[in-house]
Amino acid sequence: MRFSRVAPALSLLVTLVKAQTPAYLGALLIEPGVNSGKCLTAASNTDGAIVTIQACTGAAAQKWTFTGGSLKLFSNTKCLDVTGGSTTNGVKLQIWTCSTNNNPNQQFWYTGDNRLSWTNHGKCLDLTDGSQADGNRPQLWDCSNTNANQVWNTGYFANALPTTSENGQTGTNACGTGSSQTSNCQTAWLNSADDFCLWAPPSLGSIGNTEREEVAWCTKAGRGTRTIPNGALKGVHFVKTPDYVQVTGSGDFTKINIPRGDSGGELDPHGADGNGNPIGGLVFGNTFGTGIQYHEWTSFISDTEFCFRACVGPNAARNCQHIYDVMGCYWNMPANYGAGTFENCDADDDLPMGVYGTSTWHQGTSPTPTAHPVAKSSNCVAIPSVTVGAAKRRRDSGFEYVRAPEPTAAPVPSY
Numbered sequence: 001m002r003f004s005r006v007a008p009a010l011s012l013l014v015t016l017v018k019a020q021t022p023a024y025l026g027a028l029l030i031e032p033g034v035n036s037g038k039c040l041t042a043a044s045n046t047d048g049a050i051v052t053i054q055a056c057t058g059a060a061a062q063k064w065t066f067t068g069g070s071l072k073l074f075s076n077t078k079c080l081d082v083t084g085g086s087t088t089n090g091v092k093l094q095i096w097t098c099s100t101n102n103n104p105n106q107q108f109w110y111t112g113d114n115r116l117s118w119t120n121h122g123k124c125l126d127l128t129d130g131s132q133a134d135g136n137r138p139q140l141w142d143c144s145n146t147n148a149n150q151v152w153n154t155g156y157f158a159n160a161l162p163t164t165s166e167n168g169q170t171g172t173n174a175c176g177t178g179s180s181q182t183s184n185c186q187t188a189w190l191n192s193a194d195d196f197c198l199w200a201p202p203s204l205g206s207i208g209n210t211e212r213e214e215v216a217w218c219t220k221a222g223r224g225t226r227t228i229p230n231g232a233l234k235g236v237h238f239v240k241t242p243d244y245v246q247v248t249g250s251g252d253f254t255k256i257n258i259p260r261g262d263s264g265g266e267l268d269p270h271g272a273d274g275n276g277n278p279i280g281g282l283v284f285g286n287t288f289g290t291g292i293q294y295h296e297w298t299s300f301i302s303d304t305e306f307c308f309r310a311c312v313g314p315n316a317a318r319n320c321q322h323i324y325d326v327m328g329c330y331w332n333m334p335a336n337y338g339a340g341t342f343e344n345c346d347a348d349d350d351l352p353m354g355v356y357g358t359s360t361w362h363q364g365t366s367p368t369p370t371a372h373p374v375a376k377s378s379n380c381v382a383i384p385s386v387t388v389g390a391a392k393r394r395r396d397s398g399f400e401y402v403r404a405p406e407p408t409a410a411p412v413p414s415y
Helices: 012-016 328-332
Strands: 029-032 038-042 051-055 065-067 070-073 078-082 093-097 108-110 116-118 123-126 139-142 152-155 187-192 195-200 215-218 233-240 244-251 265-267 282-285 296-301 305-311 342-347 377-382
Touching: 051 093, 187 215, 187 244, 195 296, 195 305, 296 328, 305 328
Parallel strands: 187 282, 233 342
Antiparallel strands: 029 038, 029 152, 038 051, 065 070, 070 078, 078 093, 108 116, 116 123, 123 139, 187 195, 195 215, 233 244, 244 305, 265 296, 296 305, 342 377
């Protein structure tokens, strides 16, 4: 089992010292935490060009590199720059030719709680008025660890992935379009009850001993991953809520290298050292936008049970909490785990993990509270048992997508 990490309620001062650059490598998209479909974008490759948020396209104007204490783009020739060096709250950002003498107006660092801080000024990049509209110009504002408008995620465009995304990674993220049962692909998708992936060992080994090396096992061929053998899944329950997607169920996961009797463990994108479990594991999906990267996700798997949740929006970290790593699937993700049913549903959000009214329970404290009740679900549509099929693709973009379930079966009762 994994050891617990520092609780998120620690002060901003503590979290700021944990990182100078993101865990991810290379040129990165920078996305406001409230909307993974928007990216920090330079208007042009010219001095003084304004910086806004725009729909993510993976263009050169959206690919930023953290290097030399600065945030650079256009082959590292232009830098994020504080206009006029103003320290006034509300100053907007521009790009300017990168200085060779560490211009303080171009010095930024990435904090341990996913904020872009202007070095030595106590100011953070802030999504002005929280507006997610294209063309909104981010500003600098006094740093606050409670302001969701100051959270900025880093990541990649779904159809332009690097070979590896984190130091120490054993597999790859640029997985191609084939399928192989010896693949070391560490890019997963989470779309529906018949289109999802699970993290499991590349060779026989317990989750606790292989968590840093897990690979993607998927229900769809054509993503460069391994495929879940037909018959391994005994029941699958997929829900879409306003803030996350989640798949839960049961099966025989000795078929994907988990030893019989293994009680499993928790996997997430952070890990004790800031790298993921697995290291370099990336998760994408099409539910909240085409090819959205899920920056917050959590998953448990044992030899007979699994759960996988991926979250979006300002409450993503709370809804995909990963500090309850010994509590297992049902406590973290109350849901239907029954065998014999395969279904897609809409659902309400579960209550936040570990939160009971105005109190927050911390793992290891006695007594252990009971799991939250299962959130209400609706519009459930049953599908046939899940077998391996080809991933669907959009010809115009190359992205994978999933059609809405055809209403060929009567809805099953809500649970």
